[in-house]
Amino acid sequence: MSRRPQDHYGHRARREGYPARSVYKLQAIDERYRLFHPGMRVLDLGAAPGSWTLYVAERLRGRGQVVAVDLQRLALAPSSLIQVLQMDVFAIEVGVEPFLRGAFDVVLSDMAPSTTGNRTVDQARSFNLFMRALEVAQGVLKEGGAFVGKIFQGPDFEEARAAMRAAFAEVRVAKPPASRKESIEVFLVGLRKQGREKSPDDSPEEHFEDKETQRSKEKPGEEVFVSVRGSACFEKGAQIAFDDASPRGFGECAKEV
Numbered sequence: 170m171s172r173r174p175q176d177h178y179g180h181r182a183r184r185e186g187y188p189a190r191s192v193y194k195l196q197a198i199d200e201r202y203r204l205f206h207p208g209m210r211v212l213d214l215g216a217a218p219g220s221w222t223l224y225v226a227e228r229l230r231g232r233g234q235v236v237a238v239d240l241q242r243l244a245l246a247p248s249s250l251i252q253v254l255q256m257d258v259f260a261i262e263v264g265v266e267p268f269l270r271g272a273f274d275v276v277l278s279d280m281a282p283s284t285t286g287n288r289t290v291d292q293a294r295s296f297n298l299f300m301r302a303l304e305v306a307q308g309v310l311k312e313g314g315a316f317v318g319k320i321f322q323g324p325d326f327e328e329a330r331a332a333m334r335a336a337f338a339e340v341r342v343a344k345p346p347a348s349r350k351e352s353i354e355v356f357l358v359g360l361r362k363q364g365r366e367k368s369p370d371d372s373p374e375e376h377f378e379d380k381e382t383q384r385s386k387e388k389p390g391e392e393v394f395v396s397v398r399g400s401a402c403f404e405k406g407a408q409i410a411f412d413d414a415s416p417r418g419f420g421e422c423a424k425e426v
């Protein structure tokens with residue numbers, strides 16, 4: 170009997186000592202963009218139960234700091250690398266909270282609202298969490314820093330993407346394989362935070378869904394993430410303009426939706 174891929178991630182997380190399989194979403198994004206290096210400071214918003222925090226702490230290899238923030242209590246073993254704050258992200262006062270003083274290299278947000286079943290409401294709440302995370306990121310990130318934020322696909326997606334384009338030199342849309350096919354979540358990845366506000370038009374952008382990889386036809390030898398089947402790459406009716414991004418993978422994904 171074949172095992173569903175999502176069960177595979179759950180089993181693997183338990184086996185490898187992570188409290189949630191969401192760790193493999195961050196791992197895929199990190200493998201693609203090489204976000205973490207020893208010595209970095211990383212802020213993890215919506216961190217409970219702690220998989221992303223543990224993954225980042227491992228990637229820091231004993232040097233640096235992860236500040237993990239969540240509404241819920243995080244039951245992580247004490248560590249010199251990990252600082253935990255139980256608080257609402259909307260209550261964060263950048264520069265006031267002692268753990269949040271000083272600049273960060275990477276800000277992560279896997280925050281998700283409690284879902285109501287009403288897609289419009291859930292998407293709007295996800296958008297608010299995403300925009301709040303981006304606001305915090307803009308307050309604490311170093312120039313050149315990176316941001317990864319989860320957002321549910323919906324009518325507000327373009328506004329979120331535009332805000333990212335204004336803040337980062339490059340903006341990518343990621344749908345890692347560990348993200349359920351039927352889920353409307355995607356991750357916006359901002360690379361190289363700008364010191365000044367950028368025009369929304371001057372950012373190269375690329376989409377990947379690393380369901381399958383194949384060699385880029387445009388840049389032979391470079392491995393890129395491409396959706397071949399992409400059945401749940403995006404919801405039908407989502408507000409994304411499929412043809413406005415890199416041809417690498419994005420178009421193929423759109424055909425299948």
Ligand SMILES: C[S@@+](CC[C@H](N)C(=O)[O-])C[C@H]1O[C@@H](n2cnc3c(N)ncnc32)[C@H](O)[C@@H]1O
Pocket residue numbers: 188189191192214215216217218219220221222238239240241256257258259279280281282283298
């Ligand atoms: C999908 S879970 C995060 C999983 C985590 N990345 C991991 O790998 O273990 C989403 C988290 O967002 C948190 N969250 C939602 N709204 C929040 C808010 N306003 N402030 C802080 N955390 C919030 C929830 O409490 C929940 O723990």
